[in-house]
């Protein structure tokens with residue numbers, strides 16, 4: 001029961017946001033999609049201890065797969081999501097066979113490199129992807145043949161929120177499962193995991209594949225909601241910002257990923273409109289302040305405050 | 314033969330030879346101790362057996378089958394397990410989760426994506442009985458990093474027993490355990506299933522003489538001698554070794 005509380009809170013926030021910002025639904029949808037991407041990263045960095053800067057490779061491939069599927073095969077949104085997730089998973093599995101043999105800086109460099117290879121590939125295959133012009137002409141069918149995507153983005157927002165709920169719930173179950181426990185074991189001590197008989201390398205590939213599916217779904221959602229896929233889905237910035245959002249919110253507990261994304265993107269949006277030239281400075285300051293004051297991220301804030309209040313008494 | 318058979322094992326780190334033509338057998342029911350001065354190569358030997366390190370040459374057989382090419386995880390599945398001399402636990406996880414992991418792994422369940430990890434009936438029963446065996450029941454839900462070092466040593470031992478190995482290697486299980494708790498270690502070793510093959514590495518001679526029926530003495534990577542506790546106690550070379558360089 002207690003585990004359902006955060007979900008109820010999440011639903012409440014989603015509903016309030018919907019009515020409070022009826023003309024910002026496109027932005028809110030982007031936030032929700034980014035949350036899914038950051039969740040996929042939390043599964044790797046926060047839960048399993050796999051540090052990566054290549055989430056864009058998985059996200060971007062999901063976006064192109066869903067976009068191409070909609071244009072050439074079938075414009076059904078849910079089918080497109082599954083295709084995007086599958087594409088992300090396949091890319092993660094194949095690249096993971098190599099990547100997951102490496103650790104630390106080598107892994108960081110290689111994950112960045114993989115995303116760059118994909119960006120270059122998408123650029124070279126312009127007959128298929130539209131190259132630098134982007135992949136256009138995506139028009140989506142109604143969700144489940146019923147809910148038409150509308151101009152102000154109501155359907156798009158609700159659809160994205162539903163996907164976020166489902167992904168979060170699934171990841172919660174996975175993290176609480178024996179598989180999830182073994183991932184946390186790997187984070188604490190890969191050597192001990194091997195010593196109890198766990199094939200650590202295979203487990204790492206498995207979780208990378210799962211994270212690939214989730215990131216791919218996020219990419220697919222992005223493609224569907226903006227009706228466009230450009231080469232920028234593979235940008236280094238996508239991976240780097242996802243990591244900053246995760247660290248800001250706090251790693252390893254999923255809720256941190258959601259909070260970090262919301263705060264980062266809200267501050268970004270406000271700061272960029274207040275001061276289009278210096279918003280990066282504000283974001284940078286925010287991240288530094290949080291990392292310094294609450295090393296475990298915003299999710300650790302209540303506990304930190306409780307501790308400080310306790311000390312005052 | 315059944316059990317573990319080590320034939321002509323050698324290992325060198327660069328120019329430093331730490332295992333020199335080691336021959337040891339460990340049959341079901343054996344209670345052997347491996348003793349020797351610091352740096353003799355005892356821990357290295359355990360790492361060679363469990364597959365953490367690869368030998369320069371030599372053979373390791375389990376029930377007559379060459380296991381030298383098996384991965385560390387595969388050797389665990391084959392029945393070989395060890396405790397670490399320097400405690401190696403899942404620090405941020407609770408004591409119960411530390412025990413669940415090997416228990417789930419032994420049953421081949423850690424690939425499962427659904428059902429909560431703390432709802433596996435057989436596993437939970439074993440978790441509780443291991444906790445009470447090592448008097449850890451009170452701190453079962455505490456993260457391991459909050460335990461005193463001596464208690465962490467007990468978790469270390471309990472985790473390895475959770476694997477139900479056939480060949481059990483204990484690398485200084487009592488090191489760091491306060492004397493009030495160290496009988497728990499001796500008790501646990503005496504309480505092991507009779508058909509288990511056990512190799513204990515220890516500097517604590519009281520414990521060695523309590524549990525071992527045969528003692529192997531390792532010096533500079535080579536076996537100096539092997540014998541019953543009485544023979545080893547009477548061996549002048551061993552006595553010189555331990556009087557010359559005394560420790561823990």
Ligand SMILES: Nc1ncnc2c1ncn2[C@@H]1O[C@H](COP(=O)(O)OP(=O)(O)OP(=O)(O)O)[C@@H](O)[C@H]1O
Pocket residue numbers: 326329331349350351352353354355356357358398
């Ligand atoms: N990975 C390594 N690389 C290089 N040298 C090593 C390595 N591991 C161990 N050694 C060296 O090998 C020798 C044997 O070490 P080992 O840890 O096996 O000794 P030990 O008998 O277990 O000693 P102790 O009683 O102190 O635990 C030591 O000289 C050690 O410094």
Ligand SMILES: [Mg+2]
Pocket residue numbers: 355356357398484
């Ligand atoms: Mg040692």
